[in-house]
Amino acid sequence: MEETPQSAADVEPSGRLGLRLASWYAVVFVMTSLAIVLLTYRLLAASLEERDQQLVISTLREYSQRYAEGGLGSLAEAVDIEQRSGRQERLFVRVVRGQSQTLFLSAPNAFSDFDVSRLRGLSGLEQVLSQTGSARLEVASARLADGTLLQVGKSTEIREALLARFRYVLTIVALVIVAVGLAGGAVVTRSTLQPIRRLISAVRGIIRTGRINERVPVRAERDAIDELSALFNEMLDRITTLIRGMEHALDNVAHDLRTPMTRLRGVAERALQSDDVQAQREALVTCLEESERILAMLETLMDISEAETGTMRLEMSDAAVASIVEDVVELYEIVAEDKHIEVSTNVEPGLTVPADARRLRQVLANLVDNAIKYTPSGGRVSVSARREGAVVRCDISDTGVGIPPHDLPHIWERFYRSDRARMQSASGSGLGLALVKELTEAMGGSVSVESTPGKGSCFTVAVPRATDLAPNSSASRRRKPSARPTPALAKKSQVTSG
Ligand code: ADP
Numbered sequence: 037m038e039e040t041p042q043s044a045a046d047v048e049p050s051g052r053l054g055l056r057l058a059s060w061y062a063v064v065f066v067m068t069s070l071a072i073v074l075l076t077y078r079l080l081a082a083s084l085e086e087r088d089q090q091l092v093i094s095t096l097r098e099y100s101q102r103y104a105e106g107g108l109g110s111l112a113e114a115v116d117i118e119q120r121s122g123r124q125e126r127l128f129v130r131v132v133r134g135q136s137q138t139l140f141l142s143a144p145n146a147f148s149d150f151d152v153s154r155l156r157g158l159s160g161l162e163q164v165l166s167q168t169g170s171a172r173l174e175v176a177s178a179r180l181a182d183g184t185l186l187q188v189g190k191s192t193e194i195r196e197a198l199l200a201r202f203r204y205v206l207t208i209v210a211l212v213i214v215a216v217g218l219a220g221g222a223v224v225t226r227s228t229l230q231p232i233r234r235l236i237s238a239v240r241g242i243i244r245t246g247r248i249n250e251r252v253p254v255r256a257e258r259d260a261i262d263e264l265s266a267l268f269n270e271m272l273d274r275i276t277t278l279i280r281g282m283e284h285a286l287d288n289v290a291h292d293l294r295t296p297m298t299r300l301r302g303v304a305e306r307a308l309q310s311d312d313v314q315a316q317r318e319a320l321v322t323c324l325e326e327s328e329r330i331l332a333m334l335e336t337l338m339d340i341s342e343a344e345t346g347t348m349r350l351e352m353s354d355a356a357v358a359s360i361v362e363d364v365v366e367l368y369e370i371v372a373e374d375k376h377i378e379v380s381t382n383v384e385p386g387l388t389v390p391a392d393a394r395r396l397r398q399v400l401a402n403l404v405d406n407a408i409k410y411t412p413s414g415g416r417v418s419v420s421a422r423r424e425g426a427v428v429r430c431d432i433s434d435t436g437v438g439i440p441p442h443d444l445p446h447i448w449e450r451f452y453r454s455d456r457a458r459m460q461s462a463s464g465s466g467l468g469l470a471l472v473k474e475l476t477e478a479m480g481g482s483v484s485v486e487s488t489p490g491k492g493s494c495f496t497v498a499v500p501r502a503t504d505l506a507p508n509s510s511a512s513r514r515r516k517p518s519a520r521p522t523p524a525l526a527k528k529s530q531v532t533s534g
Contacts, residue, residue: 054225061221062214069213073206080202084195089161089174095127096176096188103131103180108140111186115142128173128189131180139184150191171196231261239268248276288451289337292465293330300326336467340450343474350478355393357421357428358383364400365419368408376413379404382420389428389499391479396499399475399483402468403432403495409464410457411436411492427481428501433494439487447485448473472497 103111108131115129119142128150131140149166150173164173175189238252251272252265300323307319342348361383372379389396400419407417415435422429439447443454451466458464472495476483481499 054229057228058218058221058225061224062217065217065220066214069217070210073210073213077199077202077206081199084198085192088190088192088195089176091124092127092161092174092176092188092190095129096178096186099129099188100178100180100186103184103186112140112142115140125190125194128175128187128191130187132185132187133183166191166193231255231259231265235261235265235268238265242272248272248279285450292333292451296326296330333465333467336465336471337450340467340471340474343471343478346478348475348478350392350395352390352392352479354388355391355396357387357389357430358385360393360397360400361419361421361430363397364404367401368404372408372417375408375411377408377411378416379408380416380418382418384422387421387423387428389501391481391499395475395479399472399497400430400432402472403497406468407432407434407436407493407495410434415492423501424498426501427498430497430499431494432497433492435492438489438491438493439485440489444485444487 099111099114102114106113111129111131118124119126126144127142128144129140129142130138132138149168149171150164151167160176162175162177164175166172171191171193173189173191175187177185177187180186235252238250242248242250242252251269254262254265254269258266303319303322303326307316310316310319339348361381365379365381368379404417404419411417411434417432417434420431420433437456439454440456443452446452447454447469450470452470453464453466473483476497476499479499481497483495483497485493485495487493
C-alpha cells in the first residue's frame with residue numbers, strides 16, 4: 037500500500053475551506069455584534085445628553101417664572117430648596133446684571149473648574165470646557181423682564197463618568213464577542229466539514245486500496261452530504277455492475293474463442309503430420325471455415341456494441357418491407373426445405389418503413405434463422421408485416437419448441453443460450469437476439485416475444501413509421517450490460533453478418 041505524496045496536499049483544500057468558513061462566520065458574527073454594541077452606546081450617550089439638556093432648559097424656565105413672580109429672593113429660595121432636597125445633581129445658577137455684575141450665584145465647588153466669565157448669554161446652549169478638559173459645563177440663558185440674565189447650567193462630568201464606565205463594560209463585552217465569534221466559527225465549521233472529511237477519507241480509502249466493494253457510510257439524518265455519499269455509493273454500484281458485465285463479456289469471448297482456436301490448431305497439427313495432399317487441403321478448408329466463424333463472431337460483437345453505443349452508421353431510407361422479407365425467406369428456403377418446414381409470408385403490399393434496409397434484413401434473418409432452427413421437422417414458420425398505428429409490425433412466428441418462462445428475460449443478453457438450445461443445436465453463438473435487439477432499437481424500434489413452451493414462439497419487431505423518429509435514439513443505449521456466462525458460438529453470426 038503506497039502512501040501517495042499528494043495525500044498531504046489533499047488535506048489542505050478541506051482545511052483551507054474550513055479556515056475560510058470559520059473566518060467568514062467570525063467576521064460576520066463579530067461585525068454584527070460590534071455594530072449592535074456601538075449603536076447601543078451611541079443611543080445611550082445621546083439620550084443622556086438630551087435628558088441633561090431638558091433638565092437645564094426646564095429648570096431655567098421654572099426659575100425665570102419664580103424671578104418674575106417674586107424677584108431674586110424667591111429665586112434664591114427656590115434654588116436653595118431644590119439643592120437641599122438632593123433630588124438631583126446640583127446645577128449652576130447665576131443671575132447677572134449688565135455685563136458682569138453677578139447678583140446671584142449658586143455653584144458647587146466643582147464648578148470652580150469652569151471659567152464662567154466666558155459665557156456670553158446667547159440663546160440656546162453654550163458650553164464651557166473645564167480647565168482640565170475632562171468635562172464641559174452646558175449652560176442655557178434667559179433674559180428676564182428687568183434686563184438681568186438668568187443662567188442655568190449642568191456639568192457633563194457625571195455623565196462622562198457614566199459613559200466611561202459603560203465604554204469599559206462594552207469593551208469587555210466586545211472582547212468576549214470576538215472570542216465567542218472565533219470559537220463559534222471554529223465549532224460550526226468543524227461540525228459542518230466533518231461529514232465532508234469523512235466522505236473524503238472514505239473515498240481516499242477506496243482509491244488507495246482499490247476495494248471498489250467498500251461503501252461510504254450514509255447517516256440516517258440524510259443531509260446534503262449524505263445525499264452526495266448515497267449518490268457516490270450508487271455510482272460505485274453502477275461501476276461495479278459495469279465492470280462485472282465487462283468481465284463476463286470478456287470471459288465469454290475468451291471462452292468462445294478458445295474452442296474454435298483449439299480446433300483450428302488441432303486440424304493444422306494433424307495436417308502437418310499427414311503426407312496426404314487431399315487431407316491437407318481439407319484441413320485448410322476447415323481452418324478457413326473456423327477462422328471465418330471467429331471473424332463473424334467478432335464482427336457481430338462489434339456490431340452489437342456499435343448499435344448499443346450509438347456509433348453505428350445507419351443508412352436510413354424508405355425500405356420496402358416486402359422485398360426484404362422475400363430476400364430473407366429466399367435465403368432460408370433450402371434450410372427450411374431440408375427440415376421439411378413450411379415457410380409462409382403475408383406482407384401488406386407497398387409497405388415501406390424508414391430504416392437501414394441492410395440492418396433490417398439482418399434483424400429479420402436472425403429471427404427467421406432461429407424460428408427454423410428451433411422448430412422441429414414438419415413445423416411451420418410464418419413471417420407477416422402490416423401497419424399498426426404509428427408502427428410497422430413484423431411478426432415471425434413458429435410452431436417450434438418455445439422458450440421456457442425462466443429463459444425469457446435473458447434471451448436478449450449477449451452469449452445467452454438456453455440449456456435446451458445448447459443440447460439441441462450445436463450451431464448458435466447466443467449473440468443473435470442481442471444483435472436483433474440493439475439493431476432494432478438503434479433504428480428507433482423495439483422487439484418483443486411471446487412464447488409457449490412446446491407450442492411455439494412469436495417474435496415481434498415494431499419500427500416507427502414516422503421518419504422524424506431519429507435513429508440511434510436514446511432508447512437504444514439504455515442497456516444494462518449482459519452478465520451471463522455462456523459457452524459456444526456458432527453459425528448464427530455467419531448467417532447474419534452479411
Ligand atoms: P442462439 O445462437 O443460441 O440462437 P440467440 O441469441 O439467437 O442465440 O437466441 C438466444 C436463445 O433464445 C436461444 O439459445 C434459444 O434458447 C432462444 N430462442 C431464440 N429464438 C427462439 C425460437 N424461435 N424458439 C425457441 N427458442 C428461441
